Amino acid sequence: PRYVYRFGGGVSDGGSGDRNLLGGKGANLAEMASIGLPVPPGFTISTEMCTRYYEEGQRFPESLRTEVANGIAHIEGITGKKFGDAADPLLVSVRSGARASMPGMMDTVLNLGLNDATVVGLAQASGDARFAWDSYRRFIQMYSDVVLELDHGAFEEALEIAKEDKGYSLDTELSAEDWQGLVDQYKAIVQEQWNKPFPQDVHEQLWGAVGAVFGSWQSERAKVYRRLHDIPGAWGTAVNVQAMVFGNMGDTSATGVAFTRDPSTGERAYYGEYLINAQGEDVVAGIRTPQYLTLAAREKAGAKPLSMEESMPEVYGQLAKVFDLLETHYRDMQDIEFTVQQGKLWMLQTRAGKRTAKAALKVAVDMAEEGLITREEAVARVDPAALDQLLHPTLDPKAPRDVIAKGLPASPGAASGLVVFDADTAEKRAEMGDAVILVRTETSPEDIHGMHAAKGILTARGGMTSHAAVVARGMGRPCVSGVGTLAIDAKAKRFKVGGREVKEGDTITIDGSTGEVMLGSVATVQPELAGDFGVLMEWADGVRRLKVRANAETPLDCETARSFGAEGVGLCRTEHMFFDADRITAVRQMILAEDEKGRRAALAKLLPEQRGDFTAIFRIMAGLPVTIRLLDPPLHEFLPHAEEEFAEVAASSGVGVETLKRRAAELHEFNPMLGHRGCRLGVTYPEIYEMQARAIFEAALDVAAETGEPPIPEVMIPLVATRRELELMKAIVDKAAAAVFAERGRDIAYLVGTMIELPRAALKAGEIAEVGEFFSFGTNDLTQTTLGVSRDDAGRFLTTYVDQGIYSKDPFVSLDVEGVGELIEIAAERGRKTRAGIKLGICGEHGGDPASIAFCERTGLDYVSASPYRVPIARLAAAQAAL
Numbered sequence: 001p002r003y004v005y006r007f008g009g010g011v012s013d014g015g016s017g018d019r020n021l022l023g024g025k026g027a028n029l030a031e032m033a034s035i036g037l038p039v040p041p042g043f044t045i046s047t048e049m050c051t052r053y054y055e056e057g058q059r060f061p062e063s064l065r066t067e068v069a070n071g072i073a074h075i076e077g078i079t080g081k082k083f084g085d086a087a088d089p090l091l092v093s094v095r096s097g098a099r100a101s102m103p104g105m106m107d108t109v110l111n112l113g114l115n116d117a118t119v120v121g122l123a124q125a126s127g128d129a130r131f132a133w134d135s136y137r138r139f140i141q142m143y144s145d146v147v148l149e150l151d152h153g154a155f156e157e158a159l160e161i162a163k164e165d166k167g168y169s170l171d172t173e174l175s176a177e178d179w180q181g182l183v184d185q186y187k188a189i190v191q192e193q194w195n196k197p198f199p200q201d202v203h204e205q206l207w208g209a210v211g212a213v214f215g216s217w218q219s220e221r222a223k224v225y226r227r228l229h230d231i232p233g234a235w236g237t238a239v240n241v242q243a244m245v246f247g248n249m250g251d252t253s254a255t256g257v258a259f260t261r262d263p264s265t266g267e268r269a270y271y272g273e274y275l276i277n278a279q280g281e282d283v284v285a286g287i288r289t290p291q292y293l294t295l296a297a298r299e300k301a302g303a304k305p306l307s308m309e310e311s312m313p314e315v316y317g318q319l320a321k322v323f324d325l326l327e328t329h330y331r332d333m334q335d336i337e338f339t340v341q342q343g344k345l346w347m348l349q350t351r352a353g354k355r356t357a358k359a360a361l362k363v364a365v366d367m368a369e370e371g372l373i374t375r376e377e378a379v380a381r382v383d384p385a386a387l388d389q390l391l392h393p394t395l396d397p398k399a400p401r402d403v404i405a406k407g408l409p410a411s412p413g414a415a416s417g418l419v420v421f422d423a424d425t426a427e428k429r430a431e432m433g434d435a436v437i438l439v440r441t442e443t444s445p446e447d448i449h450g451m452h453a454a455k456g457i458l459t460a461r462g463g464m465t466s467h468a469a470v471v472a473r474g475m476g477r478p479c480v481s482g483v484g485t486l487a488i489d490a491k492a493k494r495f496k497v498g499g500r501e502v503k504e505g506d507t508i509t510i511d512g513s514t515g516e517v518m519l520g521s522v523a524t525v526q527p528e529l530a531g532d533f534g535v536l537m538e539w540a541d542g543v544r545r546l547k548v549r550a551n552a553e554t555p556l557d558c559e560t561a562r563s564f565g566a567e568g569v570g571l572c573r574t575e576h577m578f579f580d581a582d583r584i585t586a587v588r589q590m591i592l593a594e595d596e597k598g599r600r601a602a603l604a605k606l607l608p609e610q611r612g613d614f615t616a617i618f619r620i621m622a623g624l625p626v627t628i629r630l631l632d633p634p635l636h637e638f639l640p641h642a643e644e645e646f647a648e649v650a651a652s653s654g655v656g657v658e659t660l661k662r663r664a665a666e667l668h669e670f671n672p673m674l675g676h677r678g679c680r681l682g683v684t685y686p687e688i689y690e691m692q693a694r695a696i697f698e699a700a701l702d703v704a705a706e707t708g709e710p711p712i713p714e715v716m717i718p719l720v721a722t723r724r725e726l727e728l729m730k731a732i733v734d735k736a737a738a739a740v741f742a743e744r745g746r747d748i749a750y751l752v753g754t755m756i757e758l759p760r761a762a763l764k765a766g767e768i769a770e771v772g773e774f775f776s777f778g779t780n781d782l783t784q785t786t787l788g789v790s791r792d793d794a795g796r797f798l799t800t801y802v803d804q805g806i807y808s809k810d811p812f813v814s815l816d817v818e819g820v821g822e823l824i825e826i827a828a829e830r831g832r833k834t835r836a837g838i839k840l841g842i843c844g845e846h847g848g849d850p851a852s853i854a855f856c857e858r859t860g861l862d863y864v865s866a867s868p869y870r871v872p873i874a875r876l877a878a879a880q881a882a883l
């Protein structure tokens, strides 16, 4: 098999279609080279090699040596330089490039090919000794860190001391001799830490770097990133070896990153940053704060240093043409890396740009309106999960705020939380339930778990394309970066800004849309759902087949759900209503009653309350179906605990406290999730369901009379396993309906159906459908009972299960399509056989998960039901599933 693919100099062994084989970076380099853009020549070692490397105990096959030698020869042929040539050496970069972009998670080595001899050649050939020695020391430092895994602190310290000795404050003040002196020190550090001299053989350097890049695929931070982004470990990374071009060869050289549209807002304006006389890493790592690409952006920010448009107008003009060409070619917003070497433009990377949800919407809608993509493509382009970012509150513009600093608006959204200064503390406090803001001088890939745990991120350094900004946008975390006035003392756990001091545990608010940092927490307002959001949702609704309902049980939930476009309630869990302060005592009285008479007395108190609950919901959902589930949880969940709670029940029921306590003890269950719950409550205490059914029909008739628009109640029986159970429960409901209709002299249409939450119910769905008029798959319980995994205890071990590939995702989040999914298919098929066209829906948490929704579409369900904030996500996911 072949593992090496060349690009550049009129050759392209691959193209953008080869992403799986060449990784994103390699495929796009080949594509750019093939459409005639200036790409430094190089080659890609495929992802298949990565897989083989791991299969064979981290060794390379012999054949790869020949292929790589040919690849190097390809670069030498085009550049006219020789690898390891002491007179005019070829230098290369070695970079990772997986199928899915994993910014900053894997390793890179630049300036490879320098040694004690070639550095002299580079100095002569370039006529710039300072540049040559600076490059060599950068190489030693990077190689020692990435390949030799030495402690990088020692190198940084040596540089700091050298600067102090000379009285310099900036790296740019160091001369050629200074850098040369530092190279000697760096080599001594390597010798000391590694017990061997820094490798002088350029081929040894190359293989070391290739091995390190493949090795970084299994680094801890890469694994964490993959888990957070659902990237399979089996994909592997490619390695790109490419001729170096230098942005640090004086003032006609530069390096930068750019987006063809604004990645925060989606606006159609080139957007980016560059640094004169710098290498790419300087921009991304946030070590120097970069300058604006365009004049417009610079003016808008009121910044002084000249934009690239002003300082390098000619190259900027070429770059702008490349932006347009790439966007039209790829038909998507691009994220681009480039370098200018002594006035000549080189393209180093292009890829679909990561963007905020707001930008994703705007770019998709704009591009469809520009005719660059179709409406269907626009619908397909937006990640439904990302909509979550848009549906949450933003800072109330009218709320008072105490602004203590301002930085770059790096990732939009607002967040308040307790200040923490390191990722581990962020994770720990978040686990304890605290909202935290992670405050760092700059973030690095090691901070990723803390960034994920935090509600927001604040950094003192780094631009809009710094690690913190890119990762925060990808995660949907608000981020303010580059707050230059922030003096952070992470050891002392405090920062100072404008004469104020903020300590760990103090509350601050950040606004990632404006860059403001505020003391304390600031009030928020609901988001605006019109504009691009409304347009895209309308297009989505035009293509989707699945209906989308909401899981909602309060009037507020129902209102939110309707405003998000819910087409009914798919699950109203009535037990939550029983906990309200005004009725919990009556509920307890009912549960603890010794006999039916006692229960009926308590239920009579609950009837008007329940009727009121349903009336409110029916009013909001007028004309739409509302699925109401009768009481489900084990009774013991409602039991009193505190003395005064027992006293209260005793007072209202006239039963002694001791008797009540004995009753409560009797109700104890060893395994309540499989205990006295669901329809088993209705079977043993039919009067409970009778009261609930009566409340439903009385409320429905009240609202019908009031609005003229009768609601469509769908009464749902939980945890059914057998036909007979459902038959008994349906009889209770039908009897209550008949009684209420007779009393009122009017009737309305309603359905009685069941949840499918137990494997037996799925298997016997044919019989159950003879009685039940609809099925709603309760996939929370169905997952729990099919897998035999407790939904309340799974958190402790499921991450290990996912890491080991036993389940590809948490089966309580994303449906286990193979197992639980098969039961759903069986139930749907058998149910349809006995009741043609039986209404089928899903109301477990999976109803809001895009992958699970795709399964529901394939299985031909009628609707999915999701929590109110997930309704828009479900609408979009349902549309994508139908495309």
Ligand code: PEP
Pocket (backbone or CB within 6 Å): 571, 573, 632, 757, 777, 778, 779, 780, 781, 782, 843, 844, 845
């Ligand atoms: C379910 O089991 O999937 C369901 C929706 O019911 P609950 O989560 O209330 O048990």
Ligand code: MG
Pocket (backbone or CB within 6 Å): 757, 778, 780, 781
């Ligand atoms: Mg359930």
